[in-house]
Amino acid sequence: MxxxxxxxxxxxxxxxxxxxxxxxxxxxxxxxxxxxxxxxxxxPPHALRAALADIVMQDSDAHLYGPVLGLPALRDEIAQQWTRAYGGSIDPGQVGITSGCNQAFAAVIAALCDQDDEVILPVPYYFNHRMWLDMSGVRTIPLTCGADMVPDAAAAASLITDRTRAIVLVSPNNPCGVEYPAATLRAFLDLARARGIALIVDETYRDFDSRTGAPHDLFSDPHWDDTLIQLYSFSKAYRLTGHRVGAVLTNPGLMAEIEKFLDTVAICPNQIGQRAALWGMQNLSQxxxxxxxxxxxxxxxxxxxxxxxxxxxxxxxxxxxxxxxxxxxxxxxxxxxxxxxxxxxxxxxxxxxxxxxxxxxxxxxxxxxxxxxxxxxxxxxxxxxxxxxxx
Structure with a gap:
Protein backbone atom coordinates (compact mmCIF):
# COMPACT_ATOMS: atom_id res chain seq x y z
CA MET A 1 0.00 0.00 0.00
CA PRO A 44 -21.57 33.89 21.03
CA PRO A 45 -23.13 36.78 22.98
CA HIS A 46 -26.88 36.56 23.54
CA ALA A 47 -27.68 39.24 20.95
CA LEU A 48 -25.81 37.32 18.25
CA ARG A 49 -27.49 34.05 19.24
CA ALA A 50 -30.85 35.79 18.93
CA ALA A 51 -29.83 37.03 15.48
CA LEU A 52 -28.76 33.49 14.57
CA ALA A 53 -32.16 32.15 15.60
CA ASP A 54 -33.85 34.75 13.43
CA ILE A 55 -31.59 33.87 10.51
CA VAL A 56 -32.44 30.18 10.86
CA MET A 57 -36.17 30.82 10.95
CA GLN A 58 -36.59 33.76 8.60
CA ASP A 59 -33.85 33.63 5.95
CA SER A 60 -34.61 30.76 3.57
CA ASP A 61 -31.46 31.42 1.53
CA ALA A 62 -29.33 30.69 4.60
CA HIS A 63 -30.12 27.00 4.13
CA LEU A 64 -29.09 26.81 0.46
CA TYR A 65 -25.85 26.78 -1.45
CA GLY A 66 -24.36 30.24 -1.84
CA PRO A 67 -21.52 31.79 -3.85
CA VAL A 68 -18.27 29.84 -3.62
CA LEU A 69 -16.33 32.93 -2.55
CA GLY A 70 -18.88 33.92 0.02
CA LEU A 71 -21.80 36.18 0.78
CA PRO A 72 -21.40 39.41 -1.25
CA ALA A 73 -22.62 41.56 1.65
CA LEU A 74 -19.98 40.06 3.98
CA ARG A 75 -17.21 40.52 1.41
CA ASP A 76 -18.29 44.14 0.97
CA GLU A 77 -18.41 44.75 4.74
CA ILE A 78 -14.90 43.38 5.19
CA ALA A 79 -13.61 45.54 2.35
CA GLN A 80 -15.16 48.65 3.89
CA GLN A 81 -14.07 47.98 7.47
CA TRP A 82 -10.56 46.92 6.49
CA THR A 83 -10.14 50.02 4.32
CA ARG A 84 -11.06 52.21 7.30
CA ALA A 85 -8.90 50.22 9.73
CA TYR A 86 -5.76 49.85 7.64
CA GLY A 87 -5.93 52.72 5.18
CA GLY A 88 -5.43 52.30 1.46
CA SER A 89 -8.13 50.73 -0.65
CA ILE A 90 -9.61 47.24 -0.52
CA ASP A 91 -12.22 46.09 -3.02
CA PRO A 92 -14.81 43.36 -2.37
CA GLY A 93 -13.31 41.46 -5.31
CA GLN A 94 -10.11 41.17 -3.26
CA VAL A 95 -11.99 39.43 -0.43
CA GLY A 96 -13.01 35.76 -0.27
CA ILE A 97 -14.85 33.96 2.53
CA THR A 98 -13.70 30.52 3.64
CA SER A 99 -14.75 27.80 6.07
CA GLY A 100 -12.47 29.05 8.81
CA CYS A 101 -8.96 30.46 8.65
CA ASN A 102 -7.33 27.03 8.37
CA GLN A 103 -9.20 26.50 5.12
CA ALA A 104 -8.10 29.94 3.94
CA PHE A 105 -4.48 28.85 4.44
CA ALA A 106 -5.07 25.52 2.73
CA ALA A 107 -6.72 27.21 -0.24
CA VAL A 108 -3.90 29.73 -0.63
CA ILE A 109 -1.21 27.04 -0.51
CA ALA A 110 -3.13 24.96 -3.06
CA ALA A 111 -3.33 28.00 -5.34
CA LEU A 112 0.34 28.94 -4.95
CA CYS A 113 2.30 25.71 -4.67
CA ASP A 114 3.19 22.57 -6.57
CA GLN A 115 4.81 19.37 -5.36
CA ASP A 116 8.26 19.97 -3.82
CA ASP A 117 7.84 23.75 -3.66
CA GLU A 118 8.97 25.52 -0.49
CA VAL A 119 7.32 27.81 2.04
CA ILE A 120 9.21 29.63 4.79
CA LEU A 121 7.70 29.43 8.29
CA PRO A 122 9.20 31.25 11.30
CA VAL A 123 9.66 28.86 14.22
CA PRO A 124 8.03 28.24 16.58
CA TYR A 125 5.24 27.83 14.01
CA TYR A 126 1.51 27.24 14.10
CA PHE A 127 1.44 23.45 13.73
CA ASN A 128 -1.60 23.29 11.41
CA HIS A 129 0.34 25.34 8.86
CA ARG A 130 3.14 22.78 8.95
CA MET A 131 0.66 19.90 8.74
CA TRP A 132 -1.00 21.26 5.61
CA LEU A 133 2.33 21.88 3.91
CA ASP A 134 3.34 18.29 4.67
CA MET A 135 0.11 16.92 3.26
CA SER A 136 0.49 19.11 0.17
CA GLY A 137 3.97 17.83 -0.63
CA VAL A 138 5.40 21.29 0.09
CA ARG A 139 8.65 21.61 2.02
CA THR A 140 8.59 23.68 5.21
CA ILE A 141 11.70 25.84 5.46
CA PRO A 142 12.11 26.90 9.11
CA LEU A 143 13.17 30.45 9.89
CA THR A 144 14.61 30.66 13.41
CA CYS A 145 13.47 33.71 15.38
CA GLY A 146 15.64 35.69 17.75
CA ALA A 147 15.30 35.94 21.50
CA ASP A 148 12.38 38.37 21.06
CA MET A 149 10.56 35.73 18.96
CA VAL A 150 10.31 38.15 16.03
CA PRO A 151 11.51 36.88 12.63
CA ASP A 152 14.10 38.80 10.63
CA ALA A 153 13.64 39.53 6.93
CA ALA A 154 17.38 39.52 6.24
CA ALA A 155 17.65 36.02 7.69
CA ALA A 156 14.68 34.93 5.57
CA ALA A 157 16.35 36.26 2.43
CA SER A 158 19.12 33.69 2.74
CA LEU A 159 16.55 30.86 2.75
CA ILE A 160 14.82 31.79 -0.52
CA THR A 161 15.45 29.49 -3.47
CA ASP A 162 13.93 29.06 -6.90
CA ARG A 163 11.38 26.73 -5.28
CA THR A 164 10.22 29.23 -2.64
CA ARG A 165 6.63 30.33 -3.16
CA ALA A 166 5.76 32.18 0.04
CA ILE A 167 6.73 33.37 3.51
CA VAL A 168 4.08 32.95 6.23
CA LEU A 169 3.80 35.28 9.23
CA VAL A 170 1.28 35.11 12.08
CA SER A 171 0.76 38.34 14.03
CA PRO A 172 -0.19 38.54 16.85
CA ASN A 173 1.65 35.27 16.88
CA ASN A 174 0.51 31.76 17.64
CA PRO A 175 2.20 30.21 19.63
CA CYS A 176 4.32 33.04 21.03
CA GLY A 177 1.80 35.87 21.37
CA VAL A 178 4.22 38.53 20.14
CA GLU A 179 2.98 41.38 17.97
CA TYR A 180 5.27 41.89 15.02
CA PRO A 181 6.42 45.50 14.59
CA ALA A 182 5.07 47.34 11.56
CA ALA A 183 8.64 47.76 10.29
CA THR A 184 9.13 43.98 10.40
CA LEU A 185 6.04 43.35 8.29
CA ARG A 186 7.07 46.06 5.84
CA ALA A 187 10.55 44.55 5.51
CA PHE A 188 9.03 41.15 4.73
CA LEU A 189 6.68 42.68 2.13
CA ASP A 190 9.60 44.42 0.44
CA LEU A 191 11.63 41.20 0.47
CA ALA A 192 8.80 39.06 -0.90
CA ARG A 193 8.03 41.55 -3.67
CA ALA A 194 11.67 41.87 -4.66
CA ARG A 195 12.02 38.08 -4.88
CA GLY A 196 8.70 37.47 -6.63
CA ILE A 197 7.06 35.40 -3.90
CA ALA A 198 3.94 35.84 -1.75
CA LEU A 199 3.79 37.16 1.79
CA ILE A 200 0.99 35.42 3.71
CA VAL A 201 0.05 37.26 6.91
CA ASP A 202 -2.34 35.42 9.21
CA GLU A 203 -4.09 37.98 11.40
CA THR A 204 -6.51 35.67 13.18
CA TYR A 205 -5.88 37.55 16.45
CA ARG A 206 -5.90 41.11 15.06
CA ASP A 207 -8.90 42.08 17.20
CA PHE A 208 -6.83 41.53 20.36
CA ASP A 209 -3.70 43.44 19.35
CA SER A 210 -2.66 45.74 22.21
CA ARG A 211 -1.66 48.57 19.90
CA THR A 212 -4.00 51.36 18.91
CA GLY A 213 -4.60 52.05 15.24
CA ALA A 214 -3.48 49.86 12.37
CA PRO A 215 -0.80 47.32 13.31
CA HIS A 216 0.90 47.84 9.93
CA ASP A 217 0.65 49.92 6.77
CA LEU A 218 0.77 47.13 4.18
CA PHE A 219 -2.69 47.80 2.79
CA SER A 220 -1.80 51.44 2.19
CA ASP A 221 0.51 50.24 -0.58
CA PRO A 222 -1.51 50.82 -3.79
CA HIS A 223 -0.17 47.54 -5.19
CA TRP A 224 -0.50 45.49 -2.00
CA ASP A 225 -2.26 42.60 -3.69
CA ASP A 226 0.65 41.76 -5.98
CA THR A 227 2.43 40.28 -2.94
CA LEU A 228 0.36 40.41 0.26
CA ILE A 229 -2.19 37.72 1.17
CA GLN A 230 -4.01 38.30 4.44
CA LEU A 231 -5.89 35.59 6.35
CA TYR A 232 -8.52 36.21 9.03
CA SER A 233 -10.90 34.28 11.30
CA PHE A 234 -14.27 35.18 12.80
CA SER A 235 -13.95 32.40 15.38
CA LYS A 236 -12.15 34.47 17.99
CA ALA A 237 -13.84 37.85 17.52
CA TYR A 238 -17.45 36.66 17.73
CA ARG A 239 -17.04 33.17 19.27
CA LEU A 240 -18.21 31.57 16.02
CA THR A 241 -15.79 28.64 16.30
CA GLY A 242 -18.36 26.00 15.37
CA HIS A 243 -19.69 27.97 12.41
CA ARG A 244 -16.34 28.00 10.58
CA VAL A 245 -16.04 31.40 8.92
CA GLY A 246 -12.74 32.88 7.79
CA ALA A 247 -11.48 35.21 5.09
CA VAL A 248 -8.66 35.66 2.61
CA LEU A 249 -7.64 38.93 0.97
CA THR A 250 -5.61 38.85 -2.24
CA ASN A 251 -5.66 39.81 -5.92
CA PRO A 252 -8.54 38.70 -8.18
CA GLY A 253 -6.29 36.45 -10.26
CA LEU A 254 -5.18 34.36 -7.30
CA MET A 255 -8.73 34.50 -5.93
CA ALA A 256 -9.91 32.72 -9.07
CA GLU A 257 -7.47 29.90 -8.33
CA ILE A 258 -8.58 29.81 -4.70
CA GLU A 259 -12.17 29.53 -5.89
CA LYS A 260 -11.34 26.25 -7.63
CA PHE A 261 -10.11 24.79 -4.36
CA LEU A 262 -13.07 26.04 -2.33
CA ASP A 263 -15.61 24.79 -4.85
CA THR A 264 -14.26 21.24 -4.71
CA VAL A 265 -13.86 21.14 -0.90
CA ALA A 266 -16.92 22.85 0.57
CA ILE A 267 -18.81 24.38 -2.42
CA CYS A 268 -19.59 27.41 -0.25
CA PRO A 269 -18.83 28.64 3.25
CA ASN A 270 -21.35 28.07 6.02
CA GLN A 271 -24.31 30.22 5.06
CA ILE A 272 -25.65 30.73 8.57
CA GLY A 273 -22.20 31.46 9.96
CA GLN A 274 -21.52 34.05 7.26
CA ARG A 275 -24.70 35.91 8.13
CA ALA A 276 -23.76 35.75 11.80
CA ALA A 277 -20.32 37.19 11.03
CA LEU A 278 -21.91 40.00 9.02
CA TRP A 279 -24.36 40.78 11.84
CA GLY A 280 -21.50 40.79 14.31
CA MET A 281 -19.43 43.18 12.21
CA GLN A 282 -22.36 45.57 11.90
CA ASN A 283 -23.67 45.39 15.48
CA LEU A 284 -21.04 44.20 17.97
CA SER A 285 -18.18 46.69 17.75
CA GLN A 286 -18.72 47.91 21.31
Whole structure:
Protein backbone atom coordinates (compact mmCIF):
# COMPACT_ATOMS: atom_id res chain seq x y z
CA MET A 1 0.00 0.00 0.00
CA UNK A 2 1.42 3.39 -0.99
CA UNK A 3 2.01 6.14 1.55
CA UNK A 4 -0.87 8.60 1.75
CA UNK A 5 -0.77 12.38 1.89
CA UNK A 6 -2.04 12.38 5.47
CA UNK A 7 0.65 9.92 6.53
CA UNK A 8 3.22 12.55 5.56
CA UNK A 9 2.52 14.58 8.68
CA UNK A 10 2.07 14.17 12.44
CA UNK A 11 -1.08 13.67 14.49
CA UNK A 12 -3.00 16.81 15.55
CA UNK A 13 -1.19 18.11 18.66
CA UNK A 14 -4.29 19.33 20.50
CA UNK A 15 -5.91 15.91 20.10
CA UNK A 16 -2.73 14.23 21.36
CA UNK A 17 -2.67 16.46 24.44
CA UNK A 18 -6.32 15.73 25.19
CA UNK A 19 -5.52 12.03 25.30
CA UNK A 20 -3.19 12.75 28.22
CA UNK A 21 -6.36 13.30 30.26
CA UNK A 22 -7.57 9.74 29.72
CA UNK A 23 -7.85 7.93 33.02
CA UNK A 24 -6.74 10.95 35.06
CA UNK A 25 -9.02 12.26 37.79
CA UNK A 26 -8.74 15.73 39.28
CA UNK A 27 -9.75 16.35 42.90
CA UNK A 28 -12.53 18.82 43.60
CA UNK A 29 -10.11 21.20 45.33
CA UNK A 30 -7.74 21.16 42.35
CA UNK A 31 -9.80 21.08 39.14
CA UNK A 32 -8.07 20.89 35.78
CA UNK A 33 -6.81 24.16 34.32
CA UNK A 34 -7.00 23.70 30.55
CA UNK A 35 -4.77 26.18 28.73
CA UNK A 36 -4.03 23.94 25.77
CA UNK A 37 -6.25 25.53 23.10
CA UNK A 38 -7.05 29.10 22.12
CA UNK A 39 -10.59 28.61 20.82
CA UNK A 40 -13.25 30.38 22.91
CA UNK A 41 -15.29 27.95 25.00
CA UNK A 42 -18.20 30.35 25.56
CA UNK A 43 -21.03 30.68 23.00
CA PRO A 44 -21.57 33.89 21.03
CA PRO A 45 -23.13 36.78 22.98
CA HIS A 46 -26.88 36.56 23.54
CA ALA A 47 -27.68 39.24 20.95
CA LEU A 48 -25.81 37.32 18.25
CA ARG A 49 -27.49 34.05 19.24
CA ALA A 50 -30.85 35.79 18.93
CA ALA A 51 -29.83 37.03 15.48
CA LEU A 52 -28.76 33.49 14.57
CA ALA A 53 -32.16 32.15 15.60
CA ASP A 54 -33.85 34.75 13.43
CA ILE A 55 -31.59 33.87 10.51
CA VAL A 56 -32.44 30.18 10.86
CA MET A 57 -36.17 30.82 10.95
CA GLN A 58 -36.59 33.76 8.60
CA ASP A 59 -33.85 33.63 5.95
CA SER A 60 -34.61 30.76 3.57
CA ASP A 61 -31.46 31.42 1.53
CA ALA A 62 -29.33 30.69 4.60
CA HIS A 63 -30.12 27.00 4.13
CA LEU A 64 -29.09 26.81 0.46
CA TYR A 65 -25.85 26.78 -1.45
CA GLY A 66 -24.36 30.24 -1.84
CA PRO A 67 -21.52 31.79 -3.85
CA VAL A 68 -18.27 29.84 -3.62
CA LEU A 69 -16.33 32.93 -2.55
CA GLY A 70 -18.88 33.92 0.02
CA LEU A 71 -21.80 36.18 0.78
CA PRO A 72 -21.40 39.41 -1.25
CA ALA A 73 -22.62 41.56 1.65
CA LEU A 74 -19.98 40.06 3.98
CA ARG A 75 -17.21 40.52 1.41
CA ASP A 76 -18.29 44.14 0.97
CA GLU A 77 -18.41 44.75 4.74
CA ILE A 78 -14.90 43.38 5.19
CA ALA A 79 -13.61 45.54 2.35
CA GLN A 80 -15.16 48.65 3.89
CA GLN A 81 -14.07 47.98 7.47
CA TRP A 82 -10.56 46.92 6.49
CA THR A 83 -10.14 50.02 4.32
CA ARG A 84 -11.06 52.21 7.30
CA ALA A 85 -8.90 50.22 9.73
CA TYR A 86 -5.76 49.85 7.64
CA GLY A 87 -5.93 52.72 5.18
CA GLY A 88 -5.43 52.30 1.46
CA SER A 89 -8.13 50.73 -0.65
CA ILE A 90 -9.61 47.24 -0.52
CA ASP A 91 -12.22 46.09 -3.02
CA PRO A 92 -14.81 43.36 -2.37
CA GLY A 93 -13.31 41.46 -5.31
CA GLN A 94 -10.11 41.17 -3.26
CA VAL A 95 -11.99 39.43 -0.43
CA GLY A 96 -13.01 35.76 -0.27
CA ILE A 97 -14.85 33.96 2.53
CA THR A 98 -13.70 30.52 3.64
CA SER A 99 -14.75 27.80 6.07
CA GLY A 100 -12.47 29.05 8.81
CA CYS A 101 -8.96 30.46 8.65
CA ASN A 102 -7.33 27.03 8.37
CA GLN A 103 -9.20 26.50 5.12
CA ALA A 104 -8.10 29.94 3.94
CA PHE A 105 -4.48 28.85 4.44
CA ALA A 106 -5.07 25.52 2.73
CA ALA A 107 -6.72 27.21 -0.24
CA VAL A 108 -3.90 29.73 -0.63
CA ILE A 109 -1.21 27.04 -0.51
CA ALA A 110 -3.13 24.96 -3.06
CA ALA A 111 -3.33 28.00 -5.34
CA LEU A 112 0.34 28.94 -4.95
CA CYS A 113 2.30 25.71 -4.67
CA ASP A 114 3.19 22.57 -6.57
CA GLN A 115 4.81 19.37 -5.36
CA ASP A 116 8.26 19.97 -3.82
CA ASP A 117 7.84 23.75 -3.66
CA GLU A 118 8.97 25.52 -0.49
CA VAL A 119 7.32 27.81 2.04
CA ILE A 120 9.21 29.63 4.79
CA LEU A 121 7.70 29.43 8.29
CA PRO A 122 9.20 31.25 11.30
CA VAL A 123 9.66 28.86 14.22
CA PRO A 124 8.03 28.24 16.58
CA TYR A 125 5.24 27.83 14.01
CA TYR A 126 1.51 27.24 14.10
CA PHE A 127 1.44 23.45 13.73
CA ASN A 128 -1.60 23.29 11.41
CA HIS A 129 0.34 25.34 8.86
CA ARG A 130 3.14 22.78 8.95
CA MET A 131 0.66 19.90 8.74
CA TRP A 132 -1.00 21.26 5.61
CA LEU A 133 2.33 21.88 3.91
CA ASP A 134 3.34 18.29 4.67
CA MET A 135 0.11 16.92 3.26
CA SER A 136 0.49 19.11 0.17
CA GLY A 137 3.97 17.83 -0.63
CA VAL A 138 5.40 21.29 0.09
CA ARG A 139 8.65 21.61 2.02
CA THR A 140 8.59 23.68 5.21
CA ILE A 141 11.70 25.84 5.46
CA PRO A 142 12.11 26.90 9.11
CA LEU A 143 13.17 30.45 9.89
CA THR A 144 14.61 30.66 13.41
CA CYS A 145 13.47 33.71 15.38
CA GLY A 146 15.64 35.69 17.75
CA ALA A 147 15.30 35.94 21.50
CA ASP A 148 12.38 38.37 21.06
CA MET A 149 10.56 35.73 18.96
CA VAL A 150 10.31 38.15 16.03
CA PRO A 151 11.51 36.88 12.63
CA ASP A 152 14.10 38.80 10.63
CA ALA A 153 13.64 39.53 6.93
CA ALA A 154 17.38 39.52 6.24
CA ALA A 155 17.65 36.02 7.69
CA ALA A 156 14.68 34.93 5.57
CA ALA A 157 16.35 36.26 2.43
CA SER A 158 19.12 33.69 2.74
CA LEU A 159 16.55 30.86 2.75
CA ILE A 160 14.82 31.79 -0.52
CA THR A 161 15.45 29.49 -3.47
CA ASP A 162 13.93 29.06 -6.90
CA ARG A 163 11.38 26.73 -5.28
CA THR A 164 10.22 29.23 -2.64
CA ARG A 165 6.63 30.33 -3.16
CA ALA A 166 5.76 32.18 0.04
CA ILE A 167 6.73 33.37 3.51
CA VAL A 168 4.08 32.95 6.23
CA LEU A 169 3.80 35.28 9.23
CA VAL A 170 1.28 35.11 12.08
CA SER A 171 0.76 38.34 14.03
CA PRO A 172 -0.19 38.54 16.85
CA ASN A 173 1.65 35.27 16.88
CA ASN A 174 0.51 31.76 17.64
CA PRO A 175 2.20 30.21 19.63
CA CYS A 176 4.32 33.04 21.03
CA GLY A 177 1.80 35.87 21.37
CA VAL A 178 4.22 38.53 20.14
CA GLU A 179 2.98 41.38 17.97
CA TYR A 180 5.27 41.89 15.02
CA PRO A 181 6.42 45.50 14.59
CA ALA A 182 5.07 47.34 11.56
CA ALA A 183 8.64 47.76 10.29
CA THR A 184 9.13 43.98 10.40
CA LEU A 185 6.04 43.35 8.29
CA ARG A 186 7.07 46.06 5.84
CA ALA A 187 10.55 44.55 5.51
CA PHE A 188 9.03 41.15 4.73
CA LEU A 189 6.68 42.68 2.13
CA ASP A 190 9.60 44.42 0.44
CA LEU A 191 11.63 41.20 0.47
CA ALA A 192 8.80 39.06 -0.90
CA ARG A 193 8.03 41.55 -3.67
CA ALA A 194 11.67 41.87 -4.66
CA ARG A 195 12.02 38.08 -4.88
CA GLY A 196 8.70 37.47 -6.63
CA ILE A 197 7.06 35.40 -3.90
CA ALA A 198 3.94 35.84 -1.75
CA LEU A 199 3.79 37.16 1.79
CA ILE A 200 0.99 35.42 3.71
CA VAL A 201 0.05 37.26 6.91
CA ASP A 202 -2.34 35.42 9.21
CA GLU A 203 -4.09 37.98 11.40
CA THR A 204 -6.51 35.67 13.18
CA TYR A 205 -5.88 37.55 16.45
CA ARG A 206 -5.90 41.11 15.06
CA ASP A 207 -8.90 42.08 17.20
CA PHE A 208 -6.83 41.53 20.36
CA ASP A 209 -3.70 43.44 19.35
CA SER A 210 -2.66 45.74 22.21
CA ARG A 211 -1.66 48.57 19.90
CA THR A 212 -4.00 51.36 18.91
CA GLY A 213 -4.60 52.05 15.24
CA ALA A 214 -3.48 49.86 12.37
CA PRO A 215 -0.80 47.32 13.31
CA HIS A 216 0.90 47.84 9.93
CA ASP A 217 0.65 49.92 6.77
CA LEU A 218 0.77 47.13 4.18
CA PHE A 219 -2.69 47.80 2.79
CA SER A 220 -1.80 51.44 2.19
CA ASP A 221 0.51 50.24 -0.58
CA PRO A 222 -1.51 50.82 -3.79
CA HIS A 223 -0.17 47.54 -5.19
CA TRP A 224 -0.50 45.49 -2.00
CA ASP A 225 -2.26 42.60 -3.69
CA ASP A 226 0.65 41.76 -5.98
CA THR A 227 2.43 40.28 -2.94
CA LEU A 228 0.36 40.41 0.26
CA ILE A 229 -2.19 37.72 1.17
CA GLN A 230 -4.01 38.30 4.44
CA LEU A 231 -5.89 35.59 6.35
CA TYR A 232 -8.52 36.21 9.03
CA SER A 233 -10.90 34.28 11.30
CA PHE A 234 -14.27 35.18 12.80
CA SER A 235 -13.95 32.40 15.38
CA LYS A 236 -12.15 34.47 17.99
CA ALA A 237 -13.84 37.85 17.52
CA TYR A 238 -17.45 36.66 17.73
CA ARG A 239 -17.04 33.17 19.27
CA LEU A 240 -18.21 31.57 16.02
CA THR A 241 -15.79 28.64 16.30
CA GLY A 242 -18.36 26.00 15.37
CA HIS A 243 -19.69 27.97 12.41
CA ARG A 244 -16.34 28.00 10.58
CA VAL A 245 -16.04 31.40 8.92
CA GLY A 246 -12.74 32.88 7.79
CA ALA A 247 -11.48 35.21 5.09
CA VAL A 248 -8.66 35.66 2.61
CA LEU A 249 -7.64 38.93 0.97
CA THR A 250 -5.61 38.85 -2.24
CA ASN A 251 -5.66 39.81 -5.92
CA PRO A 252 -8.54 38.70 -8.18
CA GLY A 253 -6.29 36.45 -10.26
CA LEU A 254 -5.18 34.36 -7.30
CA MET A 255 -8.73 34.50 -5.93
CA ALA A 256 -9.91 32.72 -9.07
CA GLU A 257 -7.47 29.90 -8.33
CA ILE A 258 -8.58 29.81 -4.70
CA GLU A 259 -12.17 29.53 -5.89
CA LYS A 260 -11.34 26.25 -7.63
CA PHE A 261 -10.11 24.79 -4.36
CA LEU A 262 -13.07 26.04 -2.33
CA ASP A 263 -15.61 24.79 -4.85
CA THR A 264 -14.26 21.24 -4.71
CA VAL A 265 -13.86 21.14 -0.90
CA ALA A 266 -16.92 22.85 0.57
CA ILE A 267 -18.81 24.38 -2.42
CA CYS A 268 -19.59 27.41 -0.25
CA PRO A 269 -18.83 28.64 3.25
CA ASN A 270 -21.35 28.07 6.02
CA GLN A 271 -24.31 30.22 5.06
CA ILE A 272 -25.65 30.73 8.57
CA GLY A 273 -22.20 31.46 9.96
CA GLN A 274 -21.52 34.05 7.26
CA ARG A 275 -24.70 35.91 8.13
CA ALA A 276 -23.76 35.75 11.80
CA ALA A 277 -20.32 37.19 11.03
CA LEU A 278 -21.91 40.00 9.02
CA TRP A 279 -24.36 40.78 11.84
CA GLY A 280 -21.50 40.79 14.31
CA MET A 281 -19.43 43.18 12.21
CA GLN A 282 -22.36 45.57 11.90
CA ASN A 283 -23.67 45.39 15.48
CA LEU A 284 -21.04 44.20 17.97
CA SER A 285 -18.18 46.69 17.75
CA GLN A 286 -18.72 47.91 21.31
CA UNK A 287 -19.05 44.36 22.64
CA UNK A 288 -15.88 43.31 20.80
CA UNK A 289 -14.02 46.28 22.29
CA UNK A 290 -14.98 44.96 25.72
CA UNK A 291 -13.74 41.49 24.81
CA UNK A 292 -10.43 43.02 23.73
CA UNK A 293 -10.15 44.90 27.03
CA UNK A 294 -10.69 41.64 28.93
CA UNK A 295 -8.02 39.80 26.92
CA UNK A 296 -5.58 42.67 27.45
CA UNK A 297 -6.28 42.51 31.20
CA UNK A 298 -5.53 38.78 31.20
CA UNK A 299 -2.33 39.51 29.31
CA UNK A 300 -1.44 42.01 32.03
CA UNK A 301 -2.18 39.36 34.65
CA UNK A 302 0.41 37.10 33.02
CA UNK A 303 3.12 39.75 33.40
CA UNK A 304 1.90 40.69 36.89
CA UNK A 305 2.24 37.13 38.18
CA UNK A 306 5.33 36.07 36.24
CA UNK A 307 7.97 37.35 38.72
CA UNK A 308 7.19 34.38 40.98
CA UNK A 309 8.28 32.05 38.17
CA UNK A 310 11.16 34.27 37.06
CA UNK A 311 12.65 33.92 40.52
CA UNK A 312 12.86 30.18 39.89
CA UNK A 313 14.55 30.47 36.50
CA UNK A 314 11.55 30.57 34.18
CA UNK A 315 11.57 33.02 31.25
CA UNK A 316 8.68 34.76 29.53
CA UNK A 317 9.61 34.63 25.85
CA UNK A 318 6.44 36.21 24.51
CA UNK A 319 2.95 37.26 25.55
CA UNK A 320 0.02 38.75 23.67
CA UNK A 321 -3.40 38.08 22.16
CA UNK A 322 -4.34 34.63 23.50
CA UNK A 323 -0.89 33.26 24.31
CA UNK A 324 2.07 33.27 26.67
CA UNK A 325 5.21 31.41 25.61
CA UNK A 326 7.51 30.28 28.42
CA UNK A 327 10.92 28.70 28.88
CA UNK A 328 11.09 26.32 31.84
CA UNK A 329 14.27 25.76 33.90
CA UNK A 330 14.13 21.98 34.27
CA UNK A 331 16.45 19.33 32.80
CA UNK A 332 13.53 17.52 31.17
CA UNK A 333 11.87 17.69 27.78
CA UNK A 334 8.89 20.03 27.60
CA UNK A 335 6.90 17.13 26.15
CA UNK A 336 7.55 15.01 29.24
CA UNK A 337 7.02 17.98 31.54
CA UNK A 338 3.68 18.83 29.91
CA UNK A 339 2.45 15.27 30.43
CA UNK A 340 3.55 15.34 34.07
CA UNK A 341 1.79 18.64 34.68
CA UNK A 342 -1.54 16.95 33.94
CA UNK A 343 -1.20 14.60 36.90
CA UNK A 344 1.16 16.56 39.17
CA UNK A 345 -0.38 20.02 38.86
CA UNK A 346 -3.76 19.63 37.16
CA UNK A 347 -2.62 21.71 34.15
CA UNK A 348 -3.06 20.90 30.47
CA UNK A 349 -0.84 22.94 28.17
CA UNK A 350 1.21 22.30 25.04
CA UNK A 351 4.98 21.69 24.89
CA UNK A 352 7.19 23.72 22.58
CA UNK A 353 8.16 20.54 20.76
CA UNK A 354 4.73 20.64 19.09
CA UNK A 355 5.65 23.94 17.41
CA UNK A 356 9.11 22.99 16.18
CA UNK A 357 10.52 20.94 13.29
CA UNK A 358 12.34 17.72 13.92
CA UNK A 359 15.87 18.30 15.19
CA UNK A 360 15.22 21.77 16.63
CA UNK A 361 15.97 21.35 20.33
CA UNK A 362 14.77 24.83 21.40
CA UNK A 363 11.26 23.49 21.89
CA UNK A 364 12.52 21.06 24.55
CA UNK A 365 12.53 23.88 27.10
CA UNK A 366 9.44 25.78 25.93
CA UNK A 367 5.74 25.69 26.81
CA UNK A 368 2.68 27.46 25.41
CA UNK A 369 -0.13 28.76 27.60
CA UNK A 370 -3.40 29.70 25.88
CA UNK A 371 -4.88 31.99 28.53
CA UNK A 372 -7.96 33.42 26.81
CA UNK A 373 -10.35 31.11 28.64
CA UNK A 374 -9.13 31.76 32.19
CA UNK A 375 -9.63 34.99 34.11
CA UNK A 376 -7.24 36.86 36.41
CA UNK A 377 -8.02 34.56 39.31
CA UNK A 378 -7.46 31.52 37.12
CA UNK A 379 -4.13 32.91 35.95
CA UNK A 380 -3.06 33.47 39.56
CA UNK A 381 -3.94 29.86 40.37
CA UNK A 382 -2.11 28.63 37.27
CA UNK A 383 1.08 30.43 38.22
CA UNK A 384 0.82 29.29 41.81
CA UNK A 385 0.69 25.68 40.64
CA UNK A 386 3.57 26.17 38.21
CA UNK A 387 5.68 27.77 40.94
CA UNK A 388 5.29 24.61 43.03
CA UNK A 389 6.44 22.25 40.26
CA UNK A 390 9.58 20.36 41.17
CA UNK A 391 11.32 18.09 38.69
Missing amino acids: TRSRTAATFSPPVMEARRWLDGVTHPADRPLINVSQAAPVAP WLAGERDEILDRRAAITDHFPALAAQGWKLLGVGAYFAYLEHPFAVSSHDLARRLVTDAGILLLPGTMFMPEGDTAGESQLRIAFANIDRAGIATLFDRLAKVAV
